[in-house]
Amino acid sequence: MARRSRSARRSDTSAAKAVNASPFIQRRLPFYEVLDEEQIIKLEAQVDWLIQDVGIAFRDDSEALRIWKEAGANIDGDIVRAPADWIRALCAKAPSQFTQLARNPDKSVTIGGKNQVFAPIYGAPFVRDLSKGRRYGDMASFEQLVKLAYMHPNLHHTGLVICEPCDVPVSKRHLDMVLAHMTLSDKPHLGAITEMSRAQDSVAMAEILHGADVMEENCVIMGNVNTNSPLLVDKVVTEAIRVYCGRNQGIVVVPFILSGAMGPVSTAASVAQAMAEAMMCCAFSQIVRPGAPFVLGNFLSSMSLKSGAPTFGMPEPVISNYAIGQLARRAGLPLRCGGSLTASKIEDAQAAYESADSMHSTMLAGANYVLHAAGWLEGGLCTGYEKLIMDADRLGSYQKVLDQGLDCSDEALARDAYSEVAPGGHFLGSAHTMRNYKTAFYEPKLSDSENVESWEDLGSKDMRQRAYELWNSMLEHYEEPPMDDAKREELNAFGSKRK
Amino acid sequence: MARRSRSARRSDTSAAKAVNASPFIQRRLPFYEVLDEEQIIKLEAQVDWLIQDVGIAFRDDSEALRIWKEAGANIDGDIVRAPADWIRALCAKAPSQFTQLARNPDKSVTIGGKNQVFAPIYGAPFVRDLSKGRRYGDMASFEQLVKLAYMHPNLHHTGLVICEPCDVPVSKRHLDMVLAHMTLSDKPHLGAITEMSRAQDSVAMAEILHGADVMEENCVIMGNVNTNSPLLVDKVVTEAIRVYCGRNQGIVVVPFILSGAMGPVSTAASVAQAMAEAMMCCAFSQIVRPGAPFVLGNFLSSMSLKSGAPTFGMPEPVISNYAIGQLARRAGLPLRCGGSLTASKIEDAQAAYESADSMHSTMLAGANYVLHAAGWLEGGLCTGYEKLIMDADRLGSYQKVLDQGLDCSDEALARDAYSEVAPGGHFLGSAHTMRNYKTAFYEPKLSDSENVESWEDLGSKDMRQRAYELWNSMLEHYEEPPMDDAKREELNAFGSKRK
Numbered sequence: 001m002a003r004r005s006r007s008a009r010r011s012d013t014s015a016a017k018a019v020n021a022s023p024f025i026q027r028r029l030p031f032y033e034v035l036d037e038e039q040i041i042k043l044e045a046q047v048d049w050l051i052q053d054v055g056i057a058f059r060d061d062s063e064a065l066r067i068w069k070e071a072g073a074n075i076d077g078d079i080v081r082a083p084a085d086w087i088r089a090l091c092a093k094a095p096s097q098f099t100q101l102a103r104n105p106d107k108s109v110t111i112g113g114k115n116q117v118f119a120p121i122y123g124a125p126f127v128r129d130l131s132k133g134r135r136y137g138d139m140a141s142f143e144q145l146v147k148l149a150y151m152h153p154n155l156h157h158t159g160l161v162i163c164e165p166c167d168v169p170v171s172k173r174h175l176d177m178v179l180a181h182m183t184l185s186d187k188p189h190l191g192a193i194t195e196m197s198r199a200q201d202s203v204a205m206a207e208i209l210h211g212a213d214v215m216e217e218n219c220v221i222m223g224n225v226n227t228n229s230p231l232l233v234d235k236v237v238t239e240a241i242r243v244y245c246g247r248n249q250g251i252v253v254v255p256f257i258l259s260g261a262m263g264p265v266s267t268a269a270s271v272a273q274a275m276a277e278a279m280m281c282c283a284f285s286q287i288v289r290p291g292a293p294f295v296l297g298n299f300l301s302s303m304s305l306k307s308g309a310p311t312f313g314m315p316e317p318v319i320s321n322y323a324i325g326q327l328a329r330r331a332g333l334p335l336r337c338g339g340s341l342t343a344s345k346i347e348d349a350q351a352a353y354e355s356a357d358s359m360h361s362t363m364l365a366g367a368n369y370v371l372h373a374a375g376w377l378e379g380g381l382c383t384g385y386e387k388l389i390m391d392a393d394r395l396g397s398y399q400k401v402l403d404q405g406l407d408c409s410d411e412a413l414a415r416d417a418y419s420e421v422a423p424g425g426h427f428l429g430s431a432h433t434m435r436n437y438k439t440a441f442y443e444p445k446l447s448d449s450e451n452v453e454s455w456e457d458l459g460s461k462d463m464r465q466r467a468y469e470l471w472n473s474m475l476e477h478y479e480e481p482p483m484d485d486a487k488r489e490e491l492n493a494f495g496s497k498r499k
Numbered sequence: 500m501a502r503r504s505r506s507a508r509r510s511d512t513s514a515a516k517a518v519n520a521s522p523f524i525q526r527r528l529p530f531y532e533v534l535d536e537e538q539i540i541k542l543e544a545q546v547d548w549l550i551q552d553v554g555i556a557f558r559d560d561s562e563a564l565r566i567w568k569e570a571g572a573n574i575d576g577d578i579v580r581a582p583a584d585w586i587r588a589l590c591a592k593a594p595s596q597f598t599q600l601a602r603n604p605d606k607s608v609t610i611g612g613k614n615q616v617f618a619p620i621y622g623a624p625f626v627r628d629l630s631k632g633r634r635y636g637d638m639a640s641f642e643q644l645v646k647l648a649y650m651h652p653n654l655h656h657t658g659l660v661i662c663e664p665c666d667v668p669v670s671k672r673h674l675d676m677v678l679a680h681m682t683l684s685d686k687p688h689l690g691a692i693t694e695m696s697r698a699q700d701s702v703a704m705a706e707i708l709h710g711a712d713v714m715e716e717n718c719v720i721m722g723n724v725n726t727n728s729p730l731l732v733d734k735v736v737t738e739a740i741r742v743y744c745g746r747n748q749g750i751v752v753v754p755f756i757l758s759g760a761m762g763p764v765s766t767a768a769s770v771a772q773a774m775a776e777a778m779m780c781c782a783f784s785q786i787v788r789p790g791a792p793f794v795l796g797n798f799l800s801s802m803s804l805k806s807g808a809p810t811f812g813m814p815e816p817v818i819s820n821y822a823i824g825q826l827a828r829r830a831g832l833p834l835r836c837g838g839s840l841t842a843s844k845i846e847d848a849q850a851a852y853e854s855a856d857s858m859h860s861t862m863l864a865g866a867n868y869v870l871h872a873a874g875w876l877e878g879g880l881c882t883g884y885e886k887l888i889m890d891a892d893r894l895g896s897y898q899k900v901l902d903q904g905l906d907c908s909d910e911a912l913a914r915d916a917y918s919e920v921a922p923g924g925h926f927l928g929s930a931h932t933m934r935n936y937k938t939a940f941y942e943p944k945l946s947d948s949e950n951v952e953s954w955e956d957l958g959s960k961d962m963r964q965r966a967y968e969l970w971n972s973m974l975e976h977y978e979e980p981p982m983d984d985a986k987r988e989e990l991n992a993f994g995s996k997r998k
Contacts, residue, residue, distance in 0.1 A: 029533060029818075030532065030533055030535070032531045032863070033529065034528060034529055034904065034905065035905065036529070038907070039905060039907045042907045042912065043907060046912050046914075049914070050917075054917050056922070057922035057923065059922075059923075078922075079922070134951065228922075228923050230917075230920060230922060230923070230924065230925075230926070231917075231922040231923075232922040232923035259939065259940075260926055260927065260932055260936055260939060260940075261925050261926060261927055262925065262926070263926060264913035264916045264917075264926050264929070264931050264932065265913075265926065265931065265932040265935050265936050265939040266906070266910075266911045266912070266913050266931070266935060266939065267905060267906070267911075268905055268906055268907045268911040268912055269911060269912050269913040269916070271905075272912065302939075302940045302941070303939075303940055304940075304942070304948040305936065305937070305940060305942055306942070306948075307948050307949055307953075309948040309949065309950065310948065311940070311943075311946065311948045313896075313946075314896055314940065314941050314943070315896045315897070315899035315900040315903075315941045316899075316939075316940060316941070318896070318900055319528075319900055319903075319904065319905050320905075322905075323905050343946060343947065343948040344946075344947065344962070345947070345951050345954050345959075346959075346961060347848050348847070348848060348851075348961035348962050348963065349846050349847060349848060349850060349851035349889055349961070349962040349963060350851070350945065350946050350947065350961070350962040351848060351851075352847075352848035352849070352850075352851030352852040352855065353851040353852075353854070353855045353889070353893050353946075353962075354946065355852070356851065356852045356855030356856050356859065357855050357859055357893070357896065360855065360856055360859040360860070361859070364531070364863075378950075378951060379948075381951070382951075390848055390852070394852050394856070397812075397813055397814045397817070397856065398814070400814035400815075401814040401817050401818055404814075404818075405533065405818065406533065406534065406538060406766060406767055406770075406818050406819075406821075406822050407765070407766070407767055408537070408538045408541045408542060408767045411765075412765045412766075412767040412768060413541065413545050413765070413767055413768050413771065414763035414764075414765050414768040415545075415548070417763045417768070418549075418553050418729075418730075418763075421729060423555070423556035423558075423577075423578070423727075423729060423730040423731040424556065424558075424727050424729070424730075424731035425729065426729075426760050426761065427729070427759055427760060427761070427762060427763050427764065428759065428760055430763070432763055432764065432765075433759055433763065433764040436764050436765065437759055437764045437804065438804070440758065440759060440764040440765065440801075440802075440815075441758075441759075441801045441802055441803075441804060441810070441813065441815060442801070442813050442814045442815070443803070443804055443805070444810075444813070446849065447810065447812075447813075447842060447843075447849050447852075447853065448842065448843065448844070448849065449803040449805075449806050449808040449809070449810045449842040449878075450806055450808065451808065451877075452633065452844050452877060452880070452881075454806075455844050460844075460845075462845060462847035462848070462849070463843070463847045463848040463849035463852075464847065464848060
């Protein structure tokens with residue numbers, strides 16, 4: 001516990017090629033239940049009313065309407081209405097938790113129940129780092145970001161569109177993105193959804209990687225889709241459900257609701273609307289394939305009255321995270337919500353305050369699959385290299401809170417230490433401290449706890465500058481996880497053929 | 500909801516002379532109970548063991564030992580041991596909540612129960628701002644910071660040592676500090692504790708301000724003291740208790756435990772030790788004056804294994820906040836814990852991540868009195884002007900989460916809005932939105948939600964720069980709250996006489 005020297009720090013920072021010790025979080029901390037019985041009854045009655053009386057439009061996919069009709073729903077134009085009891089019964093067919101296999105079995109994740117899985121930002125067209133500034137994402141940055149997500153011990157899953165590789169034509173982009181996740185990383189990831197053929201390509205590539213037999217019995221890939229709130233589900237969603245769930249793979253369906261625009265200007269109404277939209281999609285998925293893995297998503301943002309722009313890390317989405325967590329547990333469905341979200345353009349204090357409040361509530365809410373857990377800037381328009389590493393550093397703290405809760409074992413209560421230490425003394429050298437200090441504290445890589453003089457001696461670097469050094473050092477140490485040559489060739493051949 | 504113009508933004512930023520609308524938080528959100536029955540039993544047995552078998556030293560105050568002895572405790576040298584049942588029975592005499600009167604009755608605060616009160620940093624020798632950098636605190640900066648705490652709507656209480664006014668001799672400093680809080684602000688505040696005579700001066704000044712009659716029946720001032728952990732209570736604590744509680748005023752007693760140094764290197768043991776130390780002080784206070792207001796404090800920090808320095812916003816203090824909240828509620832005592840804590844030297848992302856995780860857990864833990872809720876830098880060595888304003892901006896978000904929870908009223912469920920909006924449409928112009936948008940969202944002053952182009956046009960300012968502009972603007976608009984001339988003269992005369 002001596003003051004570390006400069007050289008010690010340097011070697012520590014560069015020793016960043018850690019591999020994930022714990023492939024996902026198995027929560028020991030109790031859930032936080034914010035809603036009382038009366039609130040639950042009112043919210044669930046609202047969900048039922050939206051499903052039964054208001055209805056949800058399923059548009060541009062006649063096959064989806066045919067499936068609903070055959071199953072017995074009421075179809076009025078493209079509005080689908082159904083008895084809420086029936087929808088809830090269909091939702092109950094979806095597993096409350098399931099495992100997504102990674103190609104490295106040590107990195108498979110279980111989604112649902114008390115398990116929580118963190119994945120990076122999804123969908124940003126821009127990237128930003130401290131040396132090159134803000135620019136369109138490209139395949140080179142995409143690959144760097146996938147490598148970082150693979151290397152970081154606090155990210156359990158690599159998502160998919162960690163940035164948009166804008167230099168690759170849209171029609172071919174999904175092939176390169178999926179291939180990069182499959183070859184540069186051995187963690188679980190998502191597949192494409194933007195067109196039916198792209199979803200099919202993703203599932204076909206997963207079949208090559210994992211084998212048809214394994215795939216028949218296991219979830220090896222998932223798609224992540226947004227509804228067109230309010231109350232509209234377009235063919236991107238239904239086709240993705242048909243492709244992924246049709247092969248017994250997972251689907252994450254996420255109503256994205258900016259309160260006041262895509263939902264009423266009220267958190268309770270927006271939460272209920274999100275539940276109704278997602279549950280209808282879940283029911284649809286279970287008609288397509290009973291038992292297919294489904295993750296109920298929620299993405300709720302507040303609004304600046306001055307600019308009309310979405311705001312993040314604010315009290316309304318914080319409370320919505322807590323509420324949706326409780327409602328999803330009651331529905332018995334795995335939940336995706338939250339993330340390290342911010343409206344800030346750079347990795348300043350605003351970005352960190354907003355991300356932390358957003359993610360702290362995401363953590364406690366019990367979100368089972370957390371996309372955007374690291375790297376998000378600018379309301380999701382930009383992936384920050386430094387932000388990715390800074391957020392991920394904090395995720396380790398959340399993992400410890402969730403995994404361990406408060407250890408009250410006899411060893412933790414340390415009665416023997418009190419026989420060694422007099423009133424006003426210190427425990428630094430006690431046998432209990434010697435036995436436990438190495439694992440007692442979470443040791444973040446990017447928080448500086450030096451005194452001001454040492455910090456100034458080292459160049460008065462802020463967290464952003466330290467993060468810049470860390471991700472560069474990590475990339476220098478990147479090693480591609482081994483892969484069977486025949487499999488790699490088959491994946492490449494599939495991509496070439498499809499292009 | 501149109502994009503605001505530059506001039507609109509400027510006038511908005513300068514319109515910062517808000518006065519607190521809600522003088523403290525009346526929590527509607529349920530408490531978060533993280534400990535199960537088995538953990539509670541083990542922790543409380545540990546507390547009892549420390550009180551009964553290990554004992555707590557009361558040192559350098561023979562009067563304190565005399566009081567303990569007369570009341571019936573076991574005294575062995577300076578170690579006080581007592582039956583835990585008796586100590587718990589004494590603690591039960593302290594009020595579970597009480598009101599501290601402010602000189603402006605609209606700003607009186609209730610501490611305990613479901614009420615939560617935010618106060619700024621306490622005790623930093625240094626100050627820092629963006630233009631003058633880091634320097635020793637002085638009376639000029641002290642007064643500026645008190646003015647800012649007075650003006651900020653999200654701070655309910657002004658604390659006391661918002662920075663150390665190092666240019667005033669220590670023997671006279673308390674008089675100037677208390678006078679500044681009494682005259683520059685009309686919010687509730689603390690008194691001095693470092694020597695018995697300084698505590699007495701503070702109480703005497705409170706008597707001048709509020710009148711002896713009011714003071715006999717009400718809490719109008721409190722002291723805040725630290726024990727000398729582990730298991731040592733010195734005369735600063737016992738004398739402060741004798742002075743404040745002797746006059747039926749409040750005392751906050753806070754074990755400051757750096758796990759591994761002033762307590763075992765275990766969160767559970769450190770939490771139990773803090774409970775034992777604080778409960779013994781509470782029992783002492785109730786022997787001195789049954790029914791005197793007592794706040795059970797807890798300040799637990801983790802440690803960097805590399806530097807040995809305290810770390811903040813880490814998983815161990817986060818979980819300790821949740822646990823101590825539950826234990827304090829079981830003991831029926833108001834709680835002080837947490838704050839917006841960080842080891843960072845500046846207002847960068849590290850400062851904000853750590854402060855937010857620290858404060859989010861403080862908020863949910865139900866901390867009734869939160870010193871250090873704004874302004875803390877460098878492990879408490881430095882008060883940041885920008886940090887004060889940035890943290891306070893975030894406190895408004897916590898207040899909304901706590902005060903409101905999730906409103907599930909019929910108006911919030913907005914059923915009428917769905918008759919106006921088609922699937923895929925928007926709620927921007929619906930009658931429900933028009934009725935509610937003005938109060939729907941928390942509107943922070945310092946978060947920028949502009950798009951990147953607008954933000955760049957405005958100078959690409961980070962939150963720290965915006966905070967610098969805001970506090971300068973606030974000070975330009977400061978107006979001293981009115982005070983009776985005779986009272987002011989009497990306070991000044993008291994100060995002159997005591998100097």
